[in-house]
Amino acid sequence: MKTSTLFEPLTLRSVNLPHRGWVSPMCQYSCDPVHAPGVPNDWHLVHLGSFATGGAALIIAESTAVNPEGRISPRDTGLWNDAQVAAWQRITHFVHAHSHDAKIGIQIGHAGRKGATYPPTTGPDGTVPTSEGGWQTLAPTDAAFGHYSAPLAMTVEQIHAVIEDFAEAAKRAVAAGFDLIELHGAHGYLVDSFRSPLVNQRTDEWGGTDDNRLKLPLAIIDAIRAKIPDTMPLIVRISATDWDDIEGDLQRSIHFARLAKERGVDLIDVSAGGNVPNLNISSGPGYQTSFAARIRAEADMPVGTVGAITDALQADHILRTGQADGVFIARAALADPRWWQRAAHQLGYELPWVPQYSWPQPQTTY
Numbered sequence: 001m002k003t004s005t006l007f008e009p010l011t012l013r014s015v016n017l018p019h020r021g022w023v024s025p026m027c028q029y030s031c032d033p034v035h036a037p038g039v040p041n042d043w044h045l046v047h048l049g050s051f052a053t054g055g056a057a058l059i060i061a062e063s064t065a066v067n068p069e070g071r072i073s074p075r076d077t078g079l080w081n082d083a084q085v086a087a088w089q090r091i092t093h094f095v096h097a098h099s100h101d102a103k104i105g106i107q108i109g110h111a112g113r114k115g116a117t118y119p120p121t122t123g124p125d126g127t128v129p130t131s132e133g134g135w136q137t138l139a140p141t142d143a144a145f146g147h148y149s150a151p152l153a154m155t156v157e158q159i160h161a162v163i164e165d166f167a168e169a170a171k172r173a174v175a176a177g178f179d180l181i182e183l184h185g186a187h188g189y190l191v192d193s194f195r196s197p198l199v200n201q202r203t204d205e206w207g208g209t210d211d212n213r214l215k216l217p218l219a220i221i222d223a224i225r226a227k228i229p230d231t232m233p234l235i236v237r238i239s240a241t242d243w244d245d246i247e248g249d250l251q252r253s254i255h256f257a258r259l260a261k262e263r264g265v266d267l268i269d270v271s272a273g274g275n276v277p278n279l280n281i282s283s284g285p286g287y288q289t290s291f292a293a294r295i296r297a298e299a300d301m302p303v304g305t306v307g308a309i310t311d312a313l314q315a316d317h318i319l320r321t322g323q324a325d326g327v328f329i330a331r332a333a334l335a336d337p338r339w340w341q342r343a344a345h346q347l348g349y350e351l352p353w354v355p356q357y358s359w360p361q362p363q364t365t366y
């Protein structure tokens with residue numbers, strides 16, 4: 001596959017991304033859990049809007065639950081009702097109207113056995129009791145994640161219901177004006193936990209073998225694809241490894257990526273970890289990029305890379321050397337929501353500013 005540079009465009013189906021610098025999904029835990037559960041608000045508009053005005057080519061809105069039980073915390077965003085669709089419409093409209101051709105996607109997910117927790121913004125670290133607005137979580141088996149409350153092992157009916165919830169959420173994402181959909185298949189949440197041999201110890205057709213463990217993720221991909229236009233890209237964030245059997249996990253991830261590609265997935269967003277608590281990994285600059293490079297080469301499909309990418313030269317090098325097709329930035333974008341403008345300046349590329357900022361020529365201050 002061809003290599004690229006940070007400010008080259010990329011086309012996925014009918015969506016033209018003006019360059020390869022993207023915003024990674026980031027939960028804000030900022031919904032009102034009592035009066036407007038799952039409904040994004042002014043905070044989300046400003047948070048996501050700032051990246052649009054700062055020059056990002058693609059912004060992925062935070063992990064958004066496909067049903068109320070799929071939330072990580074009571075303050076998560078959702079896509080299970082019309083009020084949520086209307087609130088997201090305001091945000092997608094802003095991004096399209098007030099950016100230089102930025103696109104916005106949404107990460108749809110289900111928290112599985114890592115759901116019903118207190119937001120990390122407030123703590124404490126643990127499960128919210130039902131008396132305080134928590135709920136019973138669901139997972140492949142009834143094994144708990146660390147000190148969180150034990151989930152119930154999903155029945156086959158519950159598995160089919162959640163597949164349908166993903167499909168309905170995808171349909172709502174289209175109505176809300178998103179340009180693409182990212183399936184959250186990473187970080188130990190429901191889809192990832194079904195794929196992990198460490199977590200999915202089911203003995204029926206939804207677990208037990210490598211192929212059975214892919215059944216739920218692939219069924220969700222098929223169900224989403226059936227509900228969205230052919231012109232709309234579908235991407236999947238995966239955890240390439242649980243950081244234990246790294247090579248075995250990578251082989252499994254490459255196999256999954258190949259099957260996902262056959263089913264119409266356009267790009268794999270390669271992250272890692274989340275199924276096992278309290279891991280002590282060495283997370284320096286670009287620590288997950290080699291996983292993306294392997295999947296790109298061996299599944300022969302576009303990938304995004306994420307993880308401690310903070311600098312324009314670093315991002316450009318990853319792309320120029322063919323390790324990925326795009327770079328997702330998370331914490332560096334919180335620190336500087338105009339990261340892409342600064343990167344363009346550093347690399348000697350002229351990225352157009354939004355009109356409100358272009359006439360005073362802010363680039364002269366960089």
Ligand SMILES: Cc1cc2nc3c(=O)[nH]c(=O)nc-3n(C[C@H](O)[C@H](O)[C@H](O)COP(=O)(O)O)c2cc1C
Nearest residue numbers: 024025026027062063306307308309329330331332
């Ligand atoms: C505040 C915050 C919220 C996050 N929420 C999500 C999320 O909703 N979905 C997801 O896949 N990853 C989430 N992540 C992980 C990031 O998308 C990213 O993969 C990780 O922070 C590594 O990238 P970075 O080194 O550029 O921050 C979150 C990270 C942060 C800092």
